[in-house]
Each structure stands twice: as C-alpha cells, then as structure tokens.
Amino acid sequence: MNPVFHSFSSSLKSIPTASSWFEAYVALSTCMMLLQTATNQFIPLNVRSFIISRLKSYFFGTFADSSSRITITEIWENMGRNELYDAVKEYLPSKISRANKNFRVGKLGGGNKKIAIAIEGEESIVDVFEDMKLTWRYFHQKDQQQQQPINPSSRKQTIPSPTDQSDARPKYVLSFDENHREKVIDSYLPHILNKYKAMKEGEKVLKHYTRASRSWESSELGHPATFDTIAMEPELKKAILDDLDRFLRRKSFYKKVGKAWKRGYLMYGPPGTGKTSLIAAMANYLKFDVYDLELSNVNCNADLRMLLRNTSNRSILVIEDIDCTREVRDRSEKDDGPLKREFKRFSEFTLSGLLNSIDGLWTSSSEERIIVFTTNHKDQIDPALLRPGRMDMHINLSFCTVNGFRILVSNYLDVQSHPLFEQIEHLLEKVQVTPAVVAEELMKGDDADVVLTGLVNFLKQKEMEGNETKDVVDENEIQLRKSKKMKIEDEDEDEDF
Numbered sequence: 001m002n003p004v005f006h007s008f009s010s011s012l013k014s015i016p017t018a019s020s021w022f023e024a025y026v027a028l029s030t031c032m033m034l035l036q037t038a039t040n041q042f043i044p045l046n047v048r049s050f051i052i053s054r055l056k057s058y059f060f061g062t063f064a065d066s067s068s069r070i071t072i073t074e075i076w077e078n079m080g081r082n083e084l085y086d087a088v089k090e091y092l093p094s095k096i097s098r099a100n101k102n103f104r105v106g107k108l109g110g111g112n113k114k115i116a117i118a119i120e121g122e123e124s125i126v127d128v129f130e131d132m133k134l135t136w137r138y139f140h141q142k143d144q145q146q147q148q149p150i151n152p153s154s155r156k157q158t159i160p161s162p163t164d165q166s167d168a169r170p171k172y173v174l175s176f177d178e179n180h181r182e183k184v185i186d187s188y189l190p191h192i193l194n195k196y197k198a199m200k201e202g203e204k205v206l207k208h209y210t211r212a213s214r215s216w217e218s219s220e221l222g223h224p225a226t227f228d229t230i231a232m233e234p235e236l237k238k239a240i241l242d243d244l245d246r247f248l249r250r251k252s253f254y255k256k257v258g259k260a261w262k263r264g265y266l267m268y269g270p271p272g273t274g275k276t277s278l279i280a281a282m283a284n285y286l287k288f289d290v291y292d293l294e295l296s297n298v299n300c301n302a303d304l305r306m307l308l309r310n311t312s313n314r315s316i317l318v319i320e321d322i323d324c325t326r327e328v329r330d331r332s333e334k335d336d337g338p339l340k341r342e343f344k345r346f347s348e349f350t351l352s353g354l355l356n357s358i359d360g361l362w363t364s365s366s367e368e369r370i371i372v373f374t375t376n377h378k379d380q381i382d383p384a385l386l387r388p389g390r391m392d393m394h395i396n397l398s399f400c401t402v403n404g405f406r407i408l409v410s411n412y413l414d415v416q417s418h419p420l421f422e423q424i425e426h427l428l429e430k431v432q433v434t435p436a437v438v439a440e441e442l443m444k445g446d447d448a449d450v451v452l453t454g455l456v457n458f459l460k461q462k463e464m465e466g467n468e469t470k471d472v473v474d475e476n477e478i479q480l481r482k483s484k485k486m487k488i489e490d491e492d493e494d495e496d497f
C-alpha cells in the first residue's frame with residue numbers, strides 16, 4: 001500500500017490529536033498535488049478551461065461568465081484608421097473552418113489569384129492560439145440593429161453586442177477566457193499584426209483609393225509603371241530612388257530628431273510628362289497604396305480632415321493639380337466679421353485648412369507616409385505649400401529628352417540602337433514634345449523601321465509648325481516695331497510743330 005495513503009488512513013483514526021490533524025493535512029495536500037500534476041499532464045488547457053467554464057455556467061448562470069471581450073473598430077477613437085481592424089480582416093479568413101456553415105466568397109480582379117472568403121453576419125470564427133480558445137464575431141450596422149440586449153438571467157452564453165450600439169461602424173468582437181487577457185493583448189494580437197504585415201509585404205495587391213461620399217472607395221491600383229519604364233534623366237531618377245530609400249531606412253533617425261516620419265514631393269511639369277506614371281512607379285517600388293484626392297470634391301476643412309484621418313499608413317496621398325483648385329484660397333483673405341467668419345469655418349475649404357490637415361496627418365502617425373502634390377504651373381502655388389518641411393523634394397518633369405526617348409523606344413519597341421536615332425535625337429533637341437506624345441507615336445506599330453520613320457516625319461512636321469509659328473511671331477514683331485517707329489516719327493513731327 002502507498003505509504004502516503006497508509007499514513008492518511010491511520011491519521012484519520014486518531015483525529016483528536018493536533019499532530020494527526022497536521023499529518024492529515026500534509027497527506028491531503030500531497031494527494032491534491034499529485035492529482036493536479038496528472039490533470040495538467042493529460043488534459044489540455046483549452047479542454048480544462050472549457051470544462052470549468054461549462055461547470056461555472058451551469059451552476060452559477062451568466063454571473064459566472066468568465067469571458068472577456070475586445071472590440072476592434074474600423075476607426076480608432078475618431079483619430080484614424082485602425083490597423084488592427086485591417087489586420088483582423090485579412091487574418092480571419094484563414095481561420096474559417098468546417099464548423100462555419102455560412103460565409104461569403106468573391107474574387108478581386110488583376111493580381112489576385114485566390115478566391116477571397118469572409119464570414120457572414122451571424123457566424124463566429126474560432127481560433128486556437130497557444131492553447132487559448134478565441135472566438136471572433138463580426139458586426140456591422142445591420143447586425144447591430146438585430147442584436148438583443150444581453151439578458152443577465154440567461155444561462156446560454158452569447159457573445160454580446162459591441163460596446164456602443166449607436167456606433168454604426170463595422171467592428172470585430174473577440175471573446176476569450178478572462179484569465180488570458182494579458183496573453184491575448186501581449187501575444188495574440190501582435191501575432192495577428194505580424195501575420196498581416198508578412199501577408200501585405202508578400203502578396204500585397206496595391207490599392208487605389210478615391211473619394212466616395214464621406215469616405216474612400218478602393219480599387220486595385222494595377223498601374224504597370226515602374227522606375228524602369230519612366231522616361232526621365234538618369235540622374236533625376238537616381239536622386240528620387242536614393243531619396244525614397246533613405247527615407248525608408250531612417251525610421252530611428254526621424255524618431256531621434258523628433259520629426260514625423262514623412263516625406264513630401266512636388267511634381268510639376270506640362271500635361272503628359274509622366275507625373276501620374278511616376279506616382280504609380282513610386283507606389284509599386286515602395287509597395288504603398290495610393291489615396292487620390294481631388295480638392296475640388298472637398299466641401300470644407302472638416303471634410304478634408306476626416307478624409308485624411310481615414311488614410312492608412314504606408315501610403316501615398318496624392319493631391320493632383322493643386323494650382324487648379326480655386327477653393328484653396330490665400331490665408332490673407334479679407335476678414336468678413338465674426339458671424340461670417342464662424343460660418344466660413346464650417347463651410348469653407350481654405351489653404352490654411354489644407355495646411356493644418358496635412359500637418360495634423362504627419363503628427364498623428366508614427367508610420368511612414370508620403371504626400372505628393374502635382375501641378376502644371378508651379379509658379380501659381382502658394383509659397384506656404386512649397387516651404388521645406390512640407391514639400392521636401394521638387395521634381396521637374398519636362399519634355400522628352402534624348403535619354404527619355406532611349407528609355408521609351410527600348411520599352412515600346414525593344415530597340416537599343418537604330419540608324420534613325422541620330423536624326424530623331426537631333427530633332428528632339430529642337431522640338432518640344434512630351435513623353436506621352438512620343439509614346440503615342442511609338443505605339444503605332446510593331447515594325448521599328450516604320451514606326452521610327454513615322455516619328456521622324458512627326459517631329460519634322462512639329463519643327464515646321466514651330467518655325468511657322470516663329471515666322472508669324474517674327475512677322476508680328478516686325479509689324480509692331482514698324483508701328484512703334486511710325487508712332488515715334490509722328491510724335492517727333494508733332495514736336496516739330
């Protein structure tokens with residue numbers, strides 16, 4: 001017989017003495033320890049938690065409910081997009097199991113090869129992480145209206161509604177054993193974020209966001225431009241690439257000097273010189289999404305602030321044709337009195353509002369961000385926008401150069417040299433044509449001889465038109481000079497009188 005049990009039974013016989021009570025206690029504790037070790041070894045933690053929660057729920061009803069809940073909303077405290085929400089959205093489909101009977105499927109176009117899966121309203125997804133059981137549910141406006149308030153007397157454990165019924169934004173609610181709270185926050189949620197980052201970096205399909213009512217609508221970026229396909233001077237291309245690389249490398253540097261980790265670029269030049277293509281090349285190079293903002297669609301400063309807050313990190317915010325936006329007025333506008341000033345504050349969109357929103361965007365984020373302004377007329381932009389710190393690099397995209405032509409012809413016709421190159425390059429030095437126009441000519445056929453002959457003729461035609469225009473200008477100049485001379489002679493004659 002086990003000596004421990006023997007001593008336990010013999011000590012029961014002599015209960016009245018204090019030492020026998022002590023012996024009984026020691027024996028009981030030893031038994032409990034043995035039992036606990038055996039349970040821990042043979043019954044997994046999640047099964048134990050499940051049994052305990054079921055027993056508690058049976059004996060004590062809802063009051064014994066030991067689950068904690070975390071709500072993850074799309075927007076974090078009205079301050080901006082919640083990256084954790086996006087991470088959960090991407091992560092959860094991989095956890096859909098056979099237990100899920102009701103889900104949605106779809107396929108995005110372009111680079112996406114996989115069928116996308118998402119849970120449907122009522123469904124919950126169960127995930128197991130380091131022996132913890134985690135239950136996810138998704139709520140959106142429709143679900144929230146259908147939800148019943150939690151009934152405290154109910155024995156059935158349901159996942160309750162998210163914290164704020166009036167908040168109509170979509171959200172995920174995670175339920176788990178309250179004993180796992182630290183582990184969920186310190187390990188599980190970072191695990192989801194890491195998975196999300198890896199997913200994004202690996203097979204990221206870049207998104208192009210445009211404005212839709214009070215928020216953003218996304219589609220696939222799908223712009224094929226890269227730094228290899230952009231026709232521009234090699235030194236400028238290298239300078240931009242170096243700048244982007246340096247910017248990405250310097251997170252700790254920005255932190256050390258107390259500056260927001262952001263970079264602003266101004267791209268200027270005539271239409272068709274590649275501003276949009278360069279933005280797409282930057283996005284493809286950095287693997288950043290693009291938010292395209294037309295200021296003419298922005299109603300007021302508050303509207304703009306809200307839109308900028310809803311952009312995600314690691315993205316390029318593009319504000320096109322900044323010079324064309326009549327609404328962006330100078331800050332030195334005349335004062336109209338307190339009432340009108342107050343009305344203006346809510347209904348107008350001003351340059352100062354734009355500047356504040358941009359500065360606010362920088363300070364609200366610790367992740368890298370890029371903003372690009374484009375314009376066809378740099379001289380018409382308010383100097384406040386151009387100052388260093390707002391626009392760090394000014395990029396001039398201009399007419400097609402000899403180097404630019406070499407890149408285009410290599411891309412479009414796969415030709416590195418040709419007897420007509422010299423003539424074309426000579427013409428390009430005299431005629432101003434945009435890369436868009438040259439690209440158009442190069443797309444007119446597959447036969448390099450025919451296409452390049454066509455380009456020579458086109459450039460000659462342009463040169464002649466230019467000369468004709470020049471002749472007309474010269475003729476006008478002669479007429480002007482003649483009339484001026486006649487006027488001077490008239491005045492001299494008048495003086496003689």
Ligand SMILES: Nc1ncnc2c1ncn2[C@@H]1O[C@H](COP(=O)(O)OP(=O)(O)OP(=O)(O)O)[C@@H](O)[C@H]1O
Pocket residue numbers: 229230231232270271272273274275276277278376434435436437439
């Ligand atoms: N520098 C360039 N390198 C390569 N392709 C170019 C370049 N510039 C223009 N293109 C070609 O011309 C087309 C139009 O160019 P893009 O839209 O990038 O010009 P843009 O300067 O943004 O014009 P806009 O000011 O009118 O918006 C592109 O699709 C591309 O094929």
